[in-house]
Amino acid sequence: MSNEVLIGSRCDGCANVAYPAATRCLRCGGDDTQRLELARTGTVWAHTVQRFAPKSPPYVPPAGGFVPFAVGYVELADGVRVEAVLDCTDVGELTGAEVTLVATAPVPRFATASVLAAGGEGR
């Protein structure tokens, strides 16, 4: 498993947490923000499944070709919900699921416990 972390920011003035890291706070407009390493686990707040291949470019499908994938927002204890690709063994397990960060690029990617237990990439 990767040891990467997502880098966000916390506002010195109002403590709002932003991702990606922000130089100006969206809540209070203050410009004193500190780099913040975001939690590596969270729960799925909302999700869907991308059933059709997005247009290429810009989409770069996997080497084996497009397969439907899950995408959603993961609620972190830091107080921010981060959009991510979600690795799962079955989309039915995603609602409210606990997930763990497995990659930060090209976008955040989280995996469910069942994927991690299988030691694999999931789908």
Place this chain on the structure above:
Amino acid sequence: MSENVFIVGAGLSRFGRQPDLTGRQMAVQAITAALADAGVAWPDVQVAFGGSDGAGLADTLVADLGLTGIPFTNVKNGCATGGSALVSAINAIRAGAADVALAVGFDKHPRGAFDPRPEDWGLPSGYGEAGLMVTTQFFAMKIARYMTEFGITEPTLAKVAAKAFRNGALNPNAWRREGLGEVEIAGSAMVNDPLTQYMFCSPGEGGAAIVVASEAAARRLGGRPVKLRAVSARTRAFGSFEVFSPAIQGAGRPTSVSTDAATAAFEAAGVAPNDIDVAQLQDTEAGAEIMHLAECGFCEHGEQERWIAEGLTEIGGRLPVNTDGGCIANGEPIGASGLRQVHEIVTQLRGEAGERQVPNAPRLGFTHVYGAPGISACTVLEAVSR
């Protein structure tokens, strides 16, 4: 804001695929229809605002309309382009800068989903590579979360889309005029769970134009004016959940720009949502209409399940919604949709909607557009008794 403003003319081009026409030509058709409806000629228009997302610059239309030398401002505000143009035209009347003003919106999109570029949205290119620059994902995630939170069921999504196609079949100008049943809608290809192909509107083609006038000009023109009770436009506040957001910031249920715009419109009009007799709500997909019913204040969150089961949003129901078939049956020419909505409410308040006319002479109407990246415009319109 003491100056009363009236809508004196409304016009549309046809909606739907028109291979032989450009978007600009559809705009000219819509303007010509709106001017005729108002009983004015192009030289009577003293100021104009308009735009398209991808079909050209509105101010170039003077080459087809006549070089009268008036100020003509281009507007580009995504799905709220028409709404923003209308706000500007209304403000010109209120400011006393003109007695007759025009708002126009048009577009002509190719088939298939929109393909926005991450850079245009201030996002890293990784979002495009990973397949997250897909607008439909946002709508699906938002309604999926909403359904879990407030007990809206999948059959209700299909019911809303079926109503749109049913109303479209009654509208001679709609793109989709063949009724499509709930079974067919629910069984069509899954796009982004829980939304299927026929629950979404499609990028489309069309033009819409509205002529507004001061009270003095409206009186002089005679015609069939409709009174503008209020107009509002807002961008998103902190904590909102929008298309192409790398994160949702803030705690709790996301804020809604539609709520902000609708609240402002109702306050300015001095009426409540339950005073409204007919409404047009942004229906990018079936779930959006459901959520916008509550976000705009017409019902509590979750009450939509019962409202739709009881047919309250049907023509003839307590609050008919999207009586012309909405975006789902008319398609989504981005620049035109907001003004198409106003055209439909004007038509309903005049009692001229033919087969799809809301019964019992509706007096108050409401329009709501919502678009990326978190913008909304609303109007409250009132029939003028004659």
